[in-house]
Amino acid sequence: MIEITTLSELTIDGKLALHRASSSKDLFDYSGDELKTWFHGQRAAADAIMVGANTVRVDDPSLTVRYAPGRNPLRVIPSSDGRLPLTSVLLNDGLPTLVAVAGRATAATVAALEALPAVEVIRCGDDTVDLPTLLDRLEARGVASLIVEGGGTLLSSLFAQGLVSKIVIKHIAVISGDPDAPTFLTPTPWPGFEPSLSRWRMIEWFAKGGIGISVYVRQGPP
Numbered sequence: 001m002i003e004i005t006t007l008s009e010l011t012i013d014g015k016l017a018l019h020r021a022s023s024s025k026d027l028f029d030y031s032g033d034e035l036k037t038w039f040h041g042q043r044a045a046a047d048a049i050m051v052g053a054n055t056v057r058v059d060d061p062s063l064t065v066r067y068a069p070g071r072n073p074l075r076v077i078p079s080s081d082g083r084l085p086l087t088s089v090l091l092n093d094g095l096p097t098l099v100a101v102a103g104r105a106t107a108a109t110v111a112a113l114e115a116l117p118a119v120e121v122i123r124c125g126d127d128t129v130d131l132p133t134l135l136d137r138l139e140a141r142g143v144a145s146l147i148v149e150g151g152g153t154l155l156s157s158l159f160a161q162g163l164v165s166k167i168v169i170k171h172i173a174v175i176s177g178d179p180d181a182p183t184f185l186t187p188t189p190w191p192g193f194e195p196s197l198s199r200w201r202m203i204e205w206f207a208k209g210g211i212g213i214s215v216y217v218r219q220g221p222p
């Protein structure tokens with residue numbers, strides 16, 4: 001079974017970004033070199049890295065290892081209709097990206113993605129990307145560890161399905177103050193994916209460059 005670790009930056013008021021639909025790169029800017037090196041070391045230690053389609057739309061991330069030595073994990077993006085901006089960095093830098101779409105993605109959308117360098121498309125699920133199926137497909141190709149960086153909708157879906165083994169949070173020492181800024185868990189637009197009460201145990205707490213980092217594993221039933 002793939003070990004799934006969520007790795008998120010949270011503000012003091014529990015936000016994933018400073019404002020609604022704003023890039024979490026603003027939070028990354030509060031990281032010093034020591035934290036960036038640690039963070040990218042975590043990426044390098046994973047076989048694959050995943051963010052939700054909206055994070056690609058809003059942040060346009062590269063999801064590569066740049067501040068630490070090591071290899072780039074396979075990038076995995078679930079997007080049910082496959083409608084990602086075709087100019088996205090991670091679709092055009094020539095490094096491997098796997099886009100998981102659902103049955104409702106059109107053949108034209110899939111063809112446009114597959115025409116891009118190093119982009120592979122797989123279908124998992126009918127209406128929404130079925131995450132357990134996607135994980136099975138990843139495991140079959142040798143992925144043993146997966147980092148999920150967000151956003152809140154994808155995280156909600158993973159927690160609702162009990163798929164997360166470890167939570168890592170970087171506690172960025174700023175307050176957003178914006179009630180509309182996205183929180184750690186964002187309700188999914190489709191029913192049946194609401195996380196329920198779950199209990200976690202902190203196994204590590206340390207600081208990197210003045211930023212606290214906490215690590216939790218599942219405690220068992222609440």
Ligand SMILES: NC(=O)c1ccc[n+]([C@@H]2O[C@H](COP(=O)([O-])OP(=O)(O)OC[C@H]3O[C@@H](n4cnc5c(N)ncnc54)[C@H](OP(=O)(O)O)[C@@H]3O)[C@@H](O)[C@H]2O)c1
Nearest residue numbers: 008009024052053054055079080129150151152153154157
């Ligand atoms: N602070 C951090 O660590 C951090 C990290 C990452 C992102 N963020 C922030 O998070 C925000 C974006 O989060 P978000 O909640 O709007 O979106 P998200 O979680 O990044 O993406 C959600 C989208 O993924 C697609 N998806 C496909 N299958 C899914 C499934 N089974 N479960 C869940 N999603 C699925 C759907 O888009 P389709 O319509 O394409 O299917 C869905 O709307 C941005 O502001 C970004 O900056 C923060």
